Amino acid sequence: MKTTCTLSRLGFLVALAWGLAPAAHGAVFVQCPGDSNQDAVIDNPALHPNAKCMHLSGGDGFVTMADGYLQYIFGFSDLTGVLPEQAMSEGMLAANFPAPTIALKQGQQFYLSLTNAGMAIRPDLFDPHTVHFHGFPQAAPVFDGMPEGSIGINMGATITYYYNLIEPGTFMYHCHMEATEHMQMGMLGSLYVDPIQNRTGIGGSLAAPDLSTVAAKEGGAGPYGYVYNDGDGSTAFDVEIPIQLGSFDPAFHDASYTVQPLPFAEMKDKYPMMNGRGYPDTVNSASLPPPIDPETGESANGGKVSQPVSSRVTATAGQKILLRLSNLSVTNFYTVTALGLPMKVVGTGAHILRGPDGTDTYYDTSSVTLGGGEAADVIVDTGGAAPGTYFLYTTNLNYLSNNTEDYGGMMTEIVIN
Amino acid sequence: MTKTLLRLGHALVAALALGAGGASAVVDGITGPVFNLTARADYITAGDGASLLAWGYAPDDAHPGHFQDVMQYPGPTMIVNEGDEVIVNLKNALPMPVSMVFPGQSGVTTSCDSATGGTPGALTCEAPPDGTTTVTYTFTASHPGTYLYHSGTRPDLQVEMGLVGAIVVRPAGFDEGTNRTAYGDAGSAYDHEYLFLLTEMDFQVHEQVAINLMAGLPPETGVNTADFTSEYWFINGRAAPDTMMAAGAGTPWMPTQPYNAMPRMFPGERLLMRVIGGGRDLHPFHHHGNNSWTIARDGRLLESVPGSGNPDLAVSDFTVKVVPGNTYDAIFEWTGKGLGWDIYGTVALNPHTCTADTSGFDVVTREWCADHDKPLPVVLPNQQDLAFGGFWSGSPYLGAAGALPPGQGGLNANAGYFHMWHSHAEKEITNNDIFPGGMMTMVIIEPRVEGVTIP
Numbered sequence A: 001m002k003t004t005c006t007l008s009r010l011g012f013l014v015a016l017a018w019g020l021a022p023a024a025h026g027a028v029f030v031q032c033p034g035d036s037n038q039d040a041v042i043d044n045p046a047l048h049p050n051a052k053c054m055h056l057s058g059g060d061g062f063v064t065m066a067d068g069y070l071q072y073i074f075g076f077s078d079l080t081g082v083l084p085e086q087a088m089s090e091g092m093l094a095a096n097f098p099a100p101t102i103a104l105k106q107g108q109q110f111y112l113s114l115t116n117a118g119m120a121i122r123p124d125l126f127d128p129h130t131v132h133f134h135g136f137p138q139a140a141p142v143f144d145g146m147p148e149g150s151i152g153i154n155m156g157a158t159i160t161y162y163y164n165l166i167e168p169g170t171f172m173y174h175c176h177m178e179a180t181e182h183m184q185m186g187m188l189g190s191l192y193v194d195p196i197q198n199r200t201g202i203g204g205s206l207a208a209p210d211l212s213t214v215a216a217k218e219g220g221a222g223p224y225g226y227v228y229n230d231g232d233g234s235t236a237f238d239v240e241i242p243i244q245l246g247s248f249d250p251a252f253h254d255a256s257y258t259v260q261p262l263p264f265a266e267m268k269d270k271y272p273m274m275n276g277r278g279y280p281d282t283v284n285s286a287s288l289p290p291p292i293d294p295e296t297g298e299s300a301n302g303g304k305v306s307q308p309v310s311s312r313v314t315a316t317a318g319q320k321i322l323l324r325l326s327n328l329s330v331t332n333f334y335t336v337t338a339l340g341l342p343m344k345v346v347g348t349g350a351h352i353l354r355g356p357d358g359t360d361t362y363y364d365t366s367s368v369t370l371g372g373g374e375a376a377d378v379i380v381d382t383g384g385a386a387p388g389t390y391f392l393y394t395t396n397l398n399y400l401s402n403n404t405e406d407y408g409g410m411m412t413e414i415v416i417n
Numbered sequence B: 001m002t003k004t005l006l007r008l009g010h011a012l013v014a015a016l017a018l019g020a021g022g023a024s025a026v027v028d029g030i031t032g033p034v035f036n037l038t039a040r041a042d043y044i045t046a047g048d049g050a051s052l053l054a055w056g057y058a059p060d061d062a063h064p065g066h067f068q069d070v071m072q073y074p075g076p077t078m079i080v081n082e083g084d085e086v087i088v089n090l091k092n093a094l095p096m097p098v099s100m101v102f103p104g105q106s107g108v109t110t111s112c113d114s115a116t117g118g119t120p121g122a123l124t125c126e127a128p129p130d131g132t133t134t135v136t137y138t139f140t141a142s143h144p145g146t147y148l149y150h151s152g153t154r155p156d157l158q159v160e161m162g163l164v165g166a167i168v169v170r171p172a173g174f175d176e177g178t179n180r181t182a183y184g185d186a187g188s189a190y191d192h193e194y195l196f197l198l199t200e201m202d203f204q205v206h207e208q209v210a211i212n213l214m215a216g217l218p219p220e221t222g223v224n225t226a227d228f229t230s231e232y233w234f235i236n237g238r239a240a241p242d243t244m245m246a247a248g249a250g251t252p253w254m255p256t257q258p259y260n261a262m263p264r265m266f267p268g269e270r271l272l273m274r275v276i277g278g279g280r281d282l283h284p285f286h287h288h289g290n291n292s293w294t295i296a297r298d299g300r301l302l303e304s305v306p307g308s309g310n311p312d313l314a315v316s317d318f319t320v321k322v323v324p325g326n327t328y329d330a331i332f333e334w335t336g337k338g339l340g341w342d343i344y345g346t347v348a349l350n351p352h353t354c355t356a357d358t359s360g361f362d363v364v365t366r367e368w369c370a371d372h373d374k375p376l377p378v379v380l381p382n383q384q385d386l387a388f389g390g391f392w393s394g395s396p397y398l399g400a401a402g403a404l405p406p407g408q409g410g411l412n413a414n415a416g417y418f419h420m421w422h423s424h425a426e427k428e429i430t431n432n433d434i435f436p437g438g439m440m441t442m443v444i445i446e447p448r449v450e451g452v453t454i455p
């Protein structure tokens, strides 16, 4: 009785804090249940066990291509944990590529706040931004981020998207505002949702989990995780990595940087990447150092790390590696292969590869082809593979390059110990 | 963006008001089984207003929603019934030989076989450029499904010029009023069907052909189709925003492009997408709103037991990988199930009830009753902080129009939910350097309210 009373009183306070008090015009305004200081961190997670909050900024910044070229980008950065009064300054020139990976769980209510931090390098631009949760099931326009049918957020203000997560799988997200431009410029990231089976185990429920098969990710005795609610463990894996394929056209980025007309029709991508880097940067397990402006020798973005995501995969022989593959190139289809290692596709389009009546359609392959906006869940079984270094790379061989530099591009290593 | 889409206003409203003349429950096309066509030259309009010389198949006869003797891009969608003996009579008013091939159809015979018209070509029987010779193609439409046809003469050049079209074969037992299925069984049943024939064009080829003809040269002179780089991308022969305008007589200024791509549905309905890779490039066709089930490819149901009618090998995805020459039939459904808030607003905002059937949906509106009366969990930003899309009703709720600043929104007459369906190679949602446009349209999920009907 006492608990109930406290909870409902808290609920009322929360409503006061973020339900009934609309922000003043042009203010950072983060909506997250049980978050009294609007830093997108829930004060007492035990009171909101199924809520998840995140705060992104949308703006511009810089990254370094694998041949050393400084590239101007638009992008997102993670402001979770930042107080609203610091959000604009933290979000300025902070664009990451790829955008911060969003890792979610089925059953969560996800509150995603997006603050438009403006374009520090292009003060002439007043572009709004959005987040499009690509593939979100049964979507309503208000939270779909497709600006022609809904709304975008203007500079200096915040929109909070709400997603009730009922489907697991590998999705992706991107800004959909002036989509061709903002996506070529880099507002792209990985997003995936763990299945409830991670927490229930096979055949269990949240109330009565099957402890022997609850995922190790969730503290259980089972495999590290499952990709889907397969009911039989057939999507179990030991190691997981989201790998987002993408590519930049430096001429387009440079035109944006120098305030020139944007070459849409001439768009030709020259920097193929995995998770925002070309080989060999893909196998650097650390963050890339902050981008340097070659003209001044100083940091181009105030010393911010903008490429923290490595694509190097390490596993022990016998383990199953889950590759959460997606492609957000705005120009090309890409085929990737894991030379010498078997690939099993267990899901596409954030859906287990099973027919409407559950018929299994998993398939074994040595290559996967993805166009922009496509995703696949690929399990690489390293049982029987000799220890060593294997390569995951595009078989569109001209894209094994970093612009004019040969031998690079869309490739990474899978190291089996 | 808003300005571009605002230009659409009147034509779009016309599309929605016209019903049969605009978005239709069945794909626009001409019914056979005998089709009389002439390959002709004319101009088409790209999404940026540019005019391109194009070649297309023109219907020789009068058909509702079509322009007699006017070449069209794509060619007329030929709608036939399973088992029909299909007869296509083709004449040629172009400056070079032309023909038709029918991928996916077997046993095609031609008038060359019987030496009753035409000249044997590399792929099939060709009609000489005399405007009078009739070439006849005959085949039995033995399998229901979605197919394409295109020129079999210099297809690298002639398909680029526009000589491509769709074929829909209705299954035995099909009835537009009472039994809408793609393949004859419940697994392919649908409420509405729409065609998405995806193509692209390189305007330099069209300019070169036009220059050649003016100079009295053969049309293909100096055309290098291996250098193909497209600047325009089309759905059913139109580039956005024209995809969203009325069809046929509703847009008399586009007689050579009579088909639109304006899918509409109510919550809980099944929408059949007939998707065709009609050009040279692959296109990732992303449909916002929900996953679809691809139930058939190239006119064959994805079933483990042939003839069962059960598409148990169907694939769920949010993007259809459209490969040149392939066709796909996909079922798209949308209900808003599980959003965690009431898509019609709370009862206080919008008095309404939810009476669940055994599946948990309201018996009439198909509202997901488990979310009934749940408020939107967040507060939306102030109007000054928002950029508004032309298709935004001003409200997050289905069927509810909200207040919008002057000049914003305005293209969403019924306060439906608009979701973009487009090539996710976003370079292709432009019209020759101008964004937005190209291979893009919107589906409208309409509220189930009085006065809103979908044929």
Ligand SMILES: [Cu+2]
Pocket (backbone or CB within 6 Å): A058, A074, A128, A129, A130, A175, A176, A177, A182, A187
């Ligand atoms: Cu943006």
